[in-house]
Structure formats: structure tokens, C-alpha cells
Amino acid sequence: MKKLNIVKVGGNIIEKEEDLQSFLDAFAALPEPKILVHGGGKLASQLAERLEIPVNMVNGRRITDAETVEVITMVYGGKVNKSIVAGLQARNCNAIGFSGADGNTILSVKRPVKEIDFGFVGDVVAVDSEMIDKLLSIGITPAFCAITHDGNGQLFNTNADTIACELARGLSKNYEVTLNYCFEKNGVLLDINDDTSVVKDIDSAKYAELLEEKIIADGMLPKMENCFYALKGGVQQVRLGKPEMLYNKDANFTTLRL
Amino acid sequence: MKKLNIVKVGGNIIEKEEDLQSFLDAFAALPEPKILVHGGGKLASQLAERLEIPVNMVNGRRITDAETVEVITMVYGGKVNKSIVAGLQARNCNAIGFSGADGNTILSVKRPVKEIDFGFVGDVVAVDSEMIDKLLSIGITPAFCAITHDGNGQLFNTNADTIACELARGLSKNYEVTLNYCFEKNGVLLDINDDTSVVKDIDSAKYAELLEEKIIADGMLPKMENCFYALKGGVQQVRLGKPEMLYNKDANFTTLRL
Numbered sequence: 001m002k003k004l005n006i007v008k009v010g011g012n013i014i015e016k017e018e019d020l021q022s023f024l025d026a027f028a029a030l031p032e033p034k035i036l037v038h039g040g041g042k043l044a045s046q047l048a049e050r051l052e053i054p055v056n057m058v059n060g061r062r063i064t065d066a067e068t069v070e071v072i073t074m075v076y077g078g079k080v081n082k083s084i085v086a087g088l089q090a091r092n093c094n095a096i097g098f099s100g101a102d103g104n105t106i107l108s109v110k111r112p113v114k115e116i117d118f119g120f121v122g123d124v125v126a127v128d129s130e131m132i133d134k135l136l137s138i139g140i141t142p143a144f145c146a147i148t149h150d151g152n153g154q155l156f157n158t159n160a161d162t163i164a165c166e167l168a169r170g171l172s173k174n175y176e177v178t179l180n181y182c183f184e185k186n187g188v189l190l191d192i193n194d195d196t197s198v199v200k201d202i203d204s205a206k207y208a209e210l211l212e213e214k215i216i217a218d219g220m221l222p223k224m225e226n227c228f229y230a231l232k233g234g235v236q237q238v239r240l241g242k243p244e245m246l247y248n249k250d251a252n253f254t255t256l257r258l
Numbered sequence: 259m260k261k262l263n264i265v266k267v268g269g270n271i272i273e274k275e276e277d278l279q280s281f282l283d284a285f286a287a288l289p290e291p292k293i294l295v296h297g298g299g300k301l302a303s304q305l306a307e308r309l310e311i312p313v314n315m316v317n318g319r320r321i322t323d324a325e326t327v328e329v330i331t332m333v334y335g336g337k338v339n340k341s342i343v344a345g346l347q348a349r350n351c352n353a354i355g356f357s358g359a360d361g362n363t364i365l366s367v368k369r370p371v372k373e374i375d376f377g378f379v380g381d382v383v384a385v386d387s388e389m390i391d392k393l394l395s396i397g398i399t400p401a402f403c404a405i406t407h408d409g410n411g412q413l414f415n416t417n418a419d420t421i422a423c424e425l426a427r428g429l430s431k432n433y434e435v436t437l438n439y440c441f442e443k444n445g446v447l448l449d450i451n452d453d454t455s456v457v458k459d460i461d462s463a464k465y466a467e468l469l470e471e472k473i474i475a476d477g478m479l480p481k482m483e484n485c486f487y488a489l490k491g492g493v494q495q496v497r498l499g500k501p502e503m504l505y506n507k508d509a510n511f512t513t514l515r516l
Contacts (some may be wrong), residue, residue, distance in 0.1 A: 045284060045333075053307055074305075078336020079328060082405065082413060086359040088410035094389075096361045101344040104356040131352075131396075138392045140361065147340065153348035155340055167514065 004136070004175035006036040007246065008164035011041025012182035013103040014080060025181060026083065028091035033136040033175070035167060036095070038084060039146040039160035040076040047071050058116050066159040068184060069120040072157050073099075084143050096142045100148030103131050106163060108156050111123045111230075120152075122148040122156025124163065127170030128192035153200040165226045165233075172234030179230050179238045180246065181223065187240040187254030188224075190215060204228070207256075224256075231258045262394070262433035265504065266270045266422035268441035269299025272338060281440060282342065284501040288345040288453050289338050291394040294353070295340060297404040297418035298334040304338075305329050317395075321354035322415040327378040330415050334403040341403050353399045358382075358406030359413060361389050364421060366406035366414050380406040380414025381469070382421065385428030394476060396465075423484045430492030437496045438504065439481065445498040445512030446482075450474060462486070481513075489516045 007027055015018045027036060048055065048071045051180050056063040064072070072208040081097040088095035100106025100122075110121025135142055144167065146160035161181065168179040188210070199210065207228065210216045227238040239245055241253025267284055271277045277283065285294060306329045314321040320329070339355040346353035358364025358380075366380025394402055404418035419439065426437040446468070448455040460468065466487065468474045473480050482484070485496040497503055499511025 026486045034464045073340050074332035074336035076336075078332035078334075081333050082335045082357050082359060083411075086407045086411045086413050089359050089362050089407060089409060094362055095359075096354065096356070097359075098295070098354070099340050099343070101340060101347050102350055104347050138389075138396070149344045149347060151347060153344045155344050258393075 001174070001176045003032050004170045004177050005180060005246075006037065006171070007034065007180040007182060008037040008160055009243075010181070011039050012184045012219050013182060013243070015041045015043060020084075021087070023243045024087045026246040028088055028093040028175055029247055032139065032141065034134070034141055035136075035171075036084065036088075036141065036143040036254070037160055037167065038076070038080060038082045038143070040072070043080060044072050044075040044161055047075055056119075061118070063117070064119040064121050066120065069155055069157055072141065072248060073147060073155055077147050081143060082147040083220060084160055085151055087201055087254060088141065088143065088204075094139055095139050095143045098142050099145045099155065100144070100158065100163070103135070103229075104144075104149075104151070106144075106148045106158075108158060109150060109153055110156065120154065120156050122150065122158045124148060124158065124166045127166050129170040129173060132167070133253075134172050146198055154241060157206040161223060164217065165230045168230045168235045169233030172236075177235045179227070179235050181238070181240045181242045182246070183229075183240070184242070186242060186252040188216065188220065196252065200252075202254060202256045204258055227256050228258075231256060259434045260291065262429055262435050263288050263504075264295065264422055264426045264429070265292065265438040265439060265440060266295040266418055268439070269297050270442045271440060271501070272296055273299045273301060278342075279339070279345070281501045282345045282349060284504040286351040287306060287505055290397070290399065290400055291389070293394075294298045294342065294346075294399065294401040295418055296401070298330070301338060302326075302330050303307065304334040305328075312375075319374065319376070320403060321410040322377040322379050324378065325336055328414055329428070331405060331413055334342055334400075335405055339401060339403040346399065348443060351399050353401045354393070354398055356402045357401050357413065358402075361393070362386055362407075362507075363390055363400075364402075364406045364424065365409055366416060367408060368412075368414065370465055378412065378414050379496055380416045381407065382416065382424045384502075385424050387428035390425070390429060391432050391486070392495070400516045402453070412446065415514040417486050419481060423488045426493045427491030428478070429464065432492075435493045437485070437493050439485075439496070439498045440501045440504070441498070442500070444500060446478065452483075454510065457512055460512060460514045475489060485514050486516075489514060
């Protein structure tokens with residue numbers, strides 16, 4: 001089977017122009033086929049603040065109201081996505097920017113209301129891997145922002161880690177997929193304050209062990225759940241680390257396999 | 259040769275939600291292959307105003323500074339483009355949103371500084387009709403916003419009429435192209451205040467006559483120049499009128515041929 005790299009770039013990298021440019025260098029140097037996935041970090045909150053749109057939080061979780069999903073569409077789908085696409089084109093990487101609405105690639109449903117109504121937040125229900133495969137086959141590098149749609153004209157804010165994971169699962173039918181989560185740390189760390197304390201390889205047994213020892217906690221928990229959900233869905237391996245891992249196999253990073 | 263419709267929708271239609279939805283109904287009903295082109299009308303100015311970004315005019319013409327091209331990218335490339343794409347998907351039209359940077363489809367150069375430096379405004383130098391043809395062939399309907407790029411990472415504000423015209427010229431090699439300019443009037447009018455006074459057919463001789471009689475003046479002048487530039491570049495016909503012309507051949511509209 002053909003190999004495919006899916007790379008999700010974290011908000012902390014996107015927010016700093018210099019870090020974003022280094023990341024784009026690393027991503028553009030990867031062999032094709034490949035897919036980029038990004039959110040927008042704090043850039044959407046910054047625009048919402050300038051527009052005096054109130055941040056609506058319930059139980060410490062952000063609610064995406066109609067004005068907020070519009071801001072997210074402008075920032076993730078407009079400013080960030082188009083500047084990434086133009087940056088990749090400048091590096092001879094033939095990118096096309098996507099939301100899940102474009103090409104009907106990622107279909108979602110509004111997150112069901114239980115205790116909290118999260119507003120315009122989508123849970124992914126389908127990835128059109130056949131369409132994405134066709135685009136990859138004509139030499140396109142899709143760059144996805146963290147937006148999906150419901151097929152009835154409504155756009156949704158959707159977690160970028162989840163989008164990367166669902167794309168990876170969907171494309172595992174046609175490709176040997178490596179899913180890469182690039183962020184500001186070297187991967188899973190034994191000591192969160194020591195960036196050299198990387199756990200290099202994690203399989204299901206090691207994962208259970210790390211969970212038991214509470215080394216995987218807080219924000220890392222949903223990320224790792226995503227990773228193993230991807231692996232169980234047919235993804236060959238998941239890597240976590242700084243963008244350097246994309247071109248230097250001797251760099252410090254974490255590799256996850258079942 | 260296969261037939262291709264390229265439809266540019268005017269700012270006055272995009273600004274009114276109801277008019278935009280009727281336009282999308284008409285566009286979605288057109289047979290494939292087809293391409294949509296849009297600007298953003300006053301929506302970008304409205305956002306610039308809310309963000310207190312000063313409008314910079316020289317000799318009555320708007321200058322696109324760095325902050326303004328960012329606003330345009332958010333509004334045209336984000337808000338307007340993604341809502342059009344989601345609206346077309348809801349009508350079973352498989353649209354993908356494009357700027358000229360996406361797929362490197364439209365390459366521009368910064369408008370040369372003569373008396374005025376217009377800032378980040380691009381003049382189109384190349385259309386990749388081969389890439390667009392590949393996308394049309396796999397069932398995609400491209401929806402272009404009025405943004406292009408220079409291939410070195412810079413995005414440009416570019417007139418949407420011009421983009422539609424250049425796409426039409428570029429694709430005339432592979433298709434029998436009809437270029438449609440949809441706006442709020444019935445086409446070229448003998449009396450600007452009488453929407454029934456439509457000049458139904460205009461060829462080069464009639465065009466010269468209308469110019470002489472000063473019936474074509476003001477904002478209609480550059481539009482008509484674009485139309486005849488398209489026709490001279492191989493476009494089969496150009497149509498000007500309300501969205502109704504897309505589905506009702508008995509509607510009042512203007513058809514231009516060489």
C-alpha cells in the first residue's frame with residue numbers, strides 16, 4: 001500500500017509566525033501524498049475580543065454561538081488557512097485549503113445536547129476518503145482547517161485533533177497512514193518539566209502502564225485517546241513531537257503503535 | 259467541445275442573505291461543469307469598520323494595505339466563501355472553495371506603482387486551466403473568491419470580474435465557455451432607470467454604437483471591456499443580467515458575442 005502522512009499542527013506553532021514558517025518548511029519537505037490539519041489557536045479568541053463578541057463559557061467549556069462560528073470561519077478558514085496554502089505554494093507544495101464542507105469531505109452532526117448545549121460544534125460522522133484519494137492522486141496536498149458541516153448549509157467548529165484522527169482512519173483503507181501530531185513538546189514526557197524525558201515508544205501495554213502511573217493526565221488524556229482510536233481504526237503509527245520529527249528520525253519524539 | 263458555465267455573482271446579491279440563497283438555487287440547478295466566482299461587496303468594509311481599520315483612499319480609489327488584505331482574506335476567503343460552499347453542498351452541488359493560491363490556480367503580480375501604489379492588489383498573469391480541468395473532471399465545482407497570490411506567499415486582493423474573465427479565457431482552450439455576470443439589473447439598459455429597456459444582443463458593431471451614444475458609461479465601461487476581452491480570448495458568449503437568466507432563457511438579459 002502507498003504511504004500517506006497526515007500532519008496536525010498545534011495552535012502554539014501557528015500563533016508564532018517564525019514557528020509556523022519553520023513548520024511549513026518541514027511539512028513541504030515531506031514526500032507526497034500528505035495532508036495538513038490545523039486549528040487556529042488563540043487567533044480566533046483575539047479577533048472575537050477585538051469585535052467585542054463575549055466569550056460564552058459553561059462549566060469551564062466554551063460555547064460556539066452563531067457569532068463565534070462566523071469568527072472561527074473567518075480566522076481558521078480565511079486568514080490561517082489561506083496563509084498556510086500560500087506559504088506551501090511558495091515552497092512548491094501544491095496545496096488546496098479545505099473545510100469539511102469543501103468537496104463534502106467531512107460531514108458532522110451538531111453535538112447532542114446533554115447537560116450542556118455546546119452550540120455550533122460538530123461531531124464527525126463521515127469522511128469521504130474516496131474524494132480525498134482522488135485529490136491526492138492528481139497531486140493535491142489538502143490543508144484542512146478545523147471546520148466541518150452538516151450537509152444542510154451549517155458550518156461547525158470541530159476539534160482539529162479529531163479531524164486529523166478521523167481523516168487518518170478514513171484513509172487507512174487506501175493508504176499505510178502515519179498520523180503526526182506536531183506541537184511544542186518532544187512528545188509524551190515522563191516529567192512534564194523535562195523536555196528530554198521522552199517516552200520514545202508506546203504500545204497498548206505501555207499505554208496502560210502510563211495511565212496507571214498517572215504519567216498521562218490532563219490535556220494529554222484526550223490526545224492519547226484519539227491516538228489509540230486512530231490505531232484501532234487501522235492507522236499504522238502515530239507520532240507526537242516537535243516539527244523536527246518530520247525530517248529527522250533521530251529527533252526526540254514519541255511513536256505509538258497498537 | 260464540452261460546455262462550461264462560469265458565473266460571477268455581484269456584491270449586491272451576496273450582501274442580502276435572501277438574494278444569495280435564490281442565486282445559489284439558480285446556480286446549483288445549472289448542469290455541470292460550472293465555476294462560481296464571487297467578491298464580498300461591502301462585507302469587508304463593514305468588518306474593517308468594526309475593527310477600526312482606516313479606509314485608505316487615494317484619488318477616490320481604495321488602497322489595500324496589509325491589514326486590509328487580511329480582512330479581505332477573512333471575509334472573502336473565510337466567511338463568504340465557506341458559507342457559499344456549505345450552501346452549494348446543501349443543494350447537492352459538490353463545491354470546493356478556492357483562492358488563486360489554492361492549487362496555484364491563479365497567479366498574479368502586485369499591480370505596478372505608477373501614480374498610485376494600490377498596495378496588495380494583484381494583476382492576473384496566469385491561470386492553471388489544466389489543474390482546473392482536472393478538478394472539473396472529477397465532479398468538483400470550484401467556487402473562487404476574489405483573492406490571488408504571487409507564488410511567494412503573498413495574497414492579493416483582485417477584482418472578481420477580472421478573475422471570472424481570466425478563468426473564462428484560460429478554460430476556452432478546453433471548453434465552449436459561457437461567462438455569466440449576475441447582478442441586480444437586467445443587463446445593459448438603454449435607460450439606466452428603466453429595467454425593461456434591455457439591449458438583448460450586443461456584438462462588436464453594436465458595442466461601438468452604444469459607446470458612441472454614451473449608453474455604456476461609468477461602472478459599465480470596465481465591465482464591458484472585460485466582456486469583450488473575454489470574447490476576444492476565445493469565450494463563446496457573455497451574458498449580463500439577474501440570476502433568473504441562468505434558468506429562464508426567456509428572461510430579460512444581455513448576450514454579448516464578437
